Amino acid sequence: MGGNWRERTATSFECQKMPAVSSRGMVVSNHPLASSAGAEMLAAGGNAIDAAIATLFTLTVVEPMMVGIIGGGMAHIRLADGSHRVIDGQSTVPASVRDTTYTSKPGSAHDVFDTVGNENLNGPKAVATPGSLKAWCETLQRFGTMSLADVMQPAIKHAARGYAATPYLHECISECAAEMRKDKPIAAIYLPNGEPLKVGERVVQSEYAETLRYIADHGEAALYGGPLGDILVDYMEKSGGFIRRNDLANYRTVERLPIRASYRGWTIFGPPPPAASGVHITQMLNILEGYDIGALGFGTSETIHYLAEVLKIAFADRAAASGDPDYVGVPVEKLTSKAYAEERRRTIDPARAQAFGAGVTQLESAHTTHLTAADSFGNVVATTQTINNLFGAKIMIPGLGAIANNYMNLFDPRPGHALSLAPGKRVTTSMSPMMALRDGKLRYALGLPGGKRIFPSAMQALLNLIDHGMSLQEAVEAPRVWTEGNALEVEQTIPESVRTKLTALGHKVQPVATVAGGMNGIAFHDDGTMTGAACWRADGTPVGISGGLAKSGIRFRLS
Numbered sequence: 001m002g003g004n005w006r007e008r009t010a011t012s013f014e015c016q017k018m019p020a021v022s023s024r025g026m027v028v029s030n031h032p033l034a035s036s037a038g039a040e041m042l043a044a045g046g047n048a049i050d051a052a053i054a055t056l057f058t059l060t061v062v063e064p065m066m067v068g069i070i071g072g073g074m075a076h077i078r079l080a081d082g083s084h085r086v087i088d089g090q091s092t093v094p095a096s097v098r099d100t101t102y103t104s105k106p107g108s109a110h111d112v113f114d115t116v117g118n119e120n121l122n123g124p125k126a127v128a129t130p131g132s133l134k135a136w137c138e139t140l141q142r143f144g145t146m147s148l149a150d151v152m153q154p155a156i157k158h159a160a161r162g163y164a165a166t167p168y169l170h171e172c173i174s175e176c177a178a179e180m181r182k183d184k185p186i187a188a189i190y191l192p193n194g195e196p197l198k199v200g201e202r203v204v205q206s207e208y209a210e211t212l213r214y215i216a217d218h219g220e221a222a223l224y225g226g227p228l229g230d231i232l233v234d235y236m237e238k239s240g241g242f243i244r245r246n247d248l249a250n251y252r253t254v255e256r257l258p259i260r261a262s263y264r265g266w267t268i269f270g271p272p273p274p275a276a277s278g279v280h281i282t283q284m285l286n287i288l289e290g291y292d293i294g295a296l297g298f299g300t301s302e303t304i305h306y307l308a309e310v311l312k313i314a315f316a317d318r319a320a321a322s323g324d325p326d327y328v329g330v331p332v333e334k335l336t337s338k339a340y341a342e343e344r345r346r347t348i349d350p351a352r353a354q355a356f357g358a359g360v361t362q363l364e365s366a367h368t369t370h371l372t373a374a375d376s377f378g379n380v381v382a383t384t385q386t387i388n389n390l391f392g393a394k395i396m397i398p399g400l401g402a403i404a405n406n407y408m409n410l411f412d413p414r415p416g417h418a419l420s421l422a423p424g425k426r427v428t429t430s431m432s433p434m435m436a437l438r439d440g441k442l443r444y445a446l447g448l449p450g451g452k453r454i455f456p457s458a459m460q461a462l463l464n465l466i467d468h469g470m471s472l473q474e475a476v477e478a479p480r481v482w483t484e485g486n487a488l489e490v491e492q493t494i495p496e497s498v499r500t501k502l503t504a505l506g507h508k509v510q511p512v513a514t515v516a517g518g519m520n521g522i523a524f525h526d527d528g529t530m531t532g533a534a535c536w537r538a539d540g541t542p543v544g545i546s547g548g549l550a551k552s553g554i555r556f557r558l559s
Contacts, residue, residue, distance in 0.1 A: 011299020022544025029371035037154035057155035073385030076433035080378035089135025091128035094242035124241030128407035159209035162202035207401030277455035286341030301501035315484035320358035353506035368449030382433035432458035450516025
């Protein structure tokens with residue numbers, strides 16, 4: 001669609017942040033110190049993988065409510081040769097857990113996984129076998145150029161010396177304070193004197209710094225077969241958790257091929273199952289390809305109506321047939337086909353909101369972080385990582401200083417469903433580290449945190465770029481919408497006049513402060529430069545590397 005998207009919009013907004021432009025590499029994450037850690041690796045001659053792993057370890061220190069070594073995630077990597085791969089480091093169900101281990105709270109809706117006593121939400125029984133540390137170390141060894149000790153130095157420094165708490169961190173602590181007070185180790189750091197850390201106060205994690213130093217020297221074996229793993233298992237055994245030594249020893253990462261979509265001449269790559277994102281972003285784009293989204297305009301009632309309907313369709317199919325492909329037969333080919341999209345598109349009424357059921361069957365959080373990194377060699381990493389909810393299980397493992405995940409909350413505690421518990425099963429996730437190509441050239445890499453709202457938000461960002469012609473900064477900051485069949489959440493920037501029209505179409509409109517979290521990404525230009533952008537919904541910061549070394553023989557001489 002040509003022209004300025006603002007000429008066709010019903011929802012105006014102004015960007016709150018500025019992008020960064022570079023020629024030799026870019027790192028964008030949801031904390032300035034983490035982005036700086038990755039940029040330090042690029043400045044030292046490292047590649048995007050070195051930068052990404054340095055950024056992730058630093059995020060475990062400066063964004064501890066979102067990501068940790070006792071967590072999980074997915075990394076979408078594009079190497080300089082143009083090949084794509086997804087490294088699945090998702091957490092898994094411990095071997096001793098059965099589909100009847102928890103008791104579902106009576107009266108819970110089909111998509112609500114609450115259990116009696118919140119055992120799968122808070123505390124040791126909520127912790128799944130972690131995959132993040134193993135995935136990071138293996139990825140660095142396979143695709144990086146620097147040593148583990150080198151890329152971990154920024155994280156160790158910030159853990160030992162401390163850093164200033166941001167308003168965002170303060171608010172996250174305040175939100176979780178009641179539960180965190182029950183755990184002395186985590187409260188000692190984030191709730192000194194019983195109150196949340198104030199903005200600007202130092203966050204010092206001495207014990208965690210020692211854990212990081214040990215990992216820097218011994219690698220992932222320190223946790224998956226060494227003394228750090230013994231500390232974790234001993235704590236779990238004493239406190240009623242499920243993780244045992246065999247769970248750690250038997251954990252394996254999985255390399256997967258991404259899902260590939262075509263949309264208006266663009267090629268979109270996203271993660272495959274057990275991630276639901278690549279499949280359902282493809283499904284939604286296929287349906288929306290039948291409408292002139294650009295002409296309908298950004299943030300209009302017509303565009304939002306179609307977004308809401310395709311979201312409901314995608315979530316109905318996700319609930320019916322998403323999961324770990326080793327346990328559930330996910331009908332990927334059908335869900336991503338243009339023919340199925342046409343079939344579903346015919347059921348959409350342009351003048352009325354509807355409820356949708358699943359069109360497929362099985363063949364048998366919401367708090368995360370995201371970073372995007374690129375180097376001048378052609379390597380790109382988009383990775384989303386999490387400990388699931390804010391501060392995970394709200395416990396810190398004594399002797400490690402690390403916060404544990406609560407990934408068990410993502411499984412259905414009731415037997416007989418696609419997301420029911422099974423030993424070794426990987427969680428289904430909405431993580432969406434996406435990349436978009438035009439004419440074979442990489443143009444965008446992006447992603448964000450936000451639980452079930454991740455892949456719908458990533459899809460909307462792609463529409464912003466492709467259909468509406470927004471800049472990357474505009475695309476990541478633009479107002480979003482979300483629904484899975486109940487209320488239609490719309491960010492408050494969407495005006496009352498649009499909300500009124502949506503209500504008239506039959507949508508139950510609910511204004512919210514934010515839909516999902518801080519998106520960030522990188523745009524790639526024909527002249528070799530890159531633009532990094534992060535949105536207002538988190539502490540996102542792009543850091544780029546430009547300039548370069550002097551040519552051989554060039555030096556200053558006094559005459």
